Amino acid sequence: MEWITSKENRWIKAYRKLSTQRRARKEAGLFAAEGARLCEEAARCGLEIPQVLVTASALERYQSRLTPVLAAAGTVLGVSEDLAAALGDTKTPQGVFAICRTPDEIPPDLRPGGRYLLLENMQDPGNLGAVIRTADAFGADALLLSPDAADCYAPRVLRGAMGSVFRLPIHRGPLDGFIDRLHAMDLPVYAATLDKSSVPVWELPRGGAAVAVGNEGAGLSPQTVARCGRTVHIPMAGRTESLGAAVASSILLWELCGKSRGEGQGNG
Amino acid sequence: MEWITSKENRWIKAYRKLSTQRRARKEAGLFAAEGARLCEEAARCGLEIPQVLVTASALERYQSRLTPVLAAAGTVLGVSEDLAAALGDTKTPQGVFAICRTPDEIPPDLRPGGRYLLLENMQDPGNLGAVIRTADAFGADALLLSPDAADCYAPRVLRGAMGSVFRLPIHRGPLDGFIDRLHAMDLPVYAATLDKSSVPVWELPRGGAAVAVGNEGAGLSPQTVARCGRTVHIPMAGRTESLGAAVASSILLWELCGKSRGEGQGNG
Incomplete structure (x- = not known):
């Protein structure tokens, strides 16, 4: 697994852009998911996950939740705790970040009795x-x-x-x-x-x-x-x-x- | 009505302290209420309101809500729009601020059927x-x-x-x-x-x-x-x-x- 420590890394920059800019999400058809549980849900729901960023401590702490995430991931990169703190949207980030593909919009299936x-x-x-x-x-x-x-x-x-x-x-x-x-x-x-x-x-x-x-x-x-x-x-x-x-x-x-x-x- | 423009005014400092520090609220037995509707509710519920701070534009805009507030207030001070922006806890403050007395704690009145x-x-x-x-x-x-x-x-x-x-x-x-x-x-x-x-x-x-x-x-x-x-x-x-x-x-x-x-x- 490759480890990155620079804020200038293109995946770090891509993640932050997806996390903060609605337009970037829309243009790329991707979004940023943070946290072991949310990333696990994304994987279990069958979402495409081109990129996962994870800290060493998170790999250990969230082993069972991360198993399906790592299996679904296109690429996995390790990030330092410092980088994780800068990426996180919460005060105490868990150190688990995924770039996921937004599911295709499908026409609404409206039914009588719904x-x-x-x-x-x-x-x-x-x-x-x-x-x-x-x-x-x-x-x-x-x-x-x-x-x-x-x-x-x-x-x-x-x-x-x-x-x-x-x-x-x-x-x-x-x-x-x-x-x-x-x-x-x-x-x-x-x-x-x-x-x-x-x-x-x-x-x-x-x-x-x-x-x-x-x-x-x-x-x-x-x-x-x-x-x-x-x-x-x-x-x-x-x-x-x-x-x-x-x-x-x-x-x-x-x-x-x-x-x-x-x-x-x-x-x- | 007296108008204040200095951040160093003692009421401005007192309001900010009450707004941000739980300990200050507890020690003084006072709290900070912001917004025309909240201040109106405080007045209608009979709370003691030692001090009201209000902007000129708020006096005009919230006339009917402010009537009971001004009637209940110990003292009313005018504040500039700049000061109001600094006092406000919200992005677009209405320019209405009250220092209210915390109601006395009363023993809970627990009843069968409650x-x-x-x-x-x-x-x-x-x-x-x-x-x-x-x-x-x-x-x-x-x-x-x-x-x-x-x-x-x-x-x-x-x-x-x-x-x-x-x-x-x-x-x-x-x-x-x-x-x-x-x-x-x-x-x-x-x-x-x-x-x-x-x-x-x-x-x-x-x-x-x-x-x-x-x-x-x-x-x-x-x-x-x-x-x-x-x-x-x-x-x-x-x-x-x-x-x-x-x-x-x-x-x-x-x-x-x-x-x-x-x-x-x-x-x-």
Whole structure:
């Protein structure tokens, strides 16, 4: 295994560029993944991993997680601890870095009976990562993002989503188009609002539906609310005006997905 | 109104210290609140506000939110836009800053039939703020924090909680003591785990209960799990191992609080 110690090494420079620049990710069709667990998830999900950078201590410490990563890697280079500290996006980097190929975008497979979450203008990477992780955990069929959403392959989104970016089908495009397609297959589409005269979230249909959620600051645009045709709200105790976008999405997903489709299996 | 332009002004220095140092907050019994809405909430909740610092443009822009703040303020000082930019904890400060008195700690009023969330070792300020906001929104009776939790009056917690820090009863102390008191009044206490043989969250009793949640990295300590005596889990679709602490808490609170106590009022 070759060891590199210079910040000027082309792989070091390439990794940093992919880690910090959305445009560089888009142009190259590659992204930067940091951490033993995230890299392991990328390998287990079958992503192509042209390059792995790893410290000596990480090789020892994360042996079992790294096994599939090293097997999938095109090339593996050793990096010094100093370089790892400079590469890392976190305070205490684990010393595991991978350059991965972004999976090809495939046309969304929208089906009657599906459970879909639409996100309008979700720009906060922490919130987007949390929603992706929750949608995956609760078994949503896909996440549909408006074109202005944060990049799913940004480091903070990847870290927040804990590998769910590789598992959950995520599509990006004009929400109007998605909504029209869902309507065309008779799937009910709800706009999440604060309007207490709308349907309470526990009355979402059990046979599949889609829910659109706005961002924290602005909520959904009137245009999207109108396009959805139906509205839903999360009843609250009345002391606060609203929930954060990530928490609101988690409650909507929880009820939409029929409590992870386990409802009725217990006696609750 | 007096205007100040020097960074060396004693109120400017006092505000910055309160904003950045937990120890300074504790010693003075004061904290720093930033933003028109947060300051408005502090005033509406009856907090003592010895000092308000405000820019000329904020006075104009946030007139209605500032009315109760200025009425409650001991003294109001004008600050330049430059000073506001230096004081602000956010990228685009609104130019509204208040030094508020921390409410006196009162002994927890734990009651049979109550809904309580216990948080062990919740150190991430963003997560803590989100949980406080959600607990308030869903009508939990109190939040019980272990001694090592983040400071509720840290700027990021205040910002995430959106004023709920002033409304929700929050108590800090050894969890063992809280759990023993809850048991003594026959309230069931559940430890949130990933154990699928434990009670699913929708079977939490409707007549009140307490749930303990661990932090993201470590989960609950075995000691706390044992002390609670019962365990609960959030059933998942199986693609992910766990949820983030803020999202897990929001689902537990949602079910614990009987869907904001609105369940049964609808036909869901």
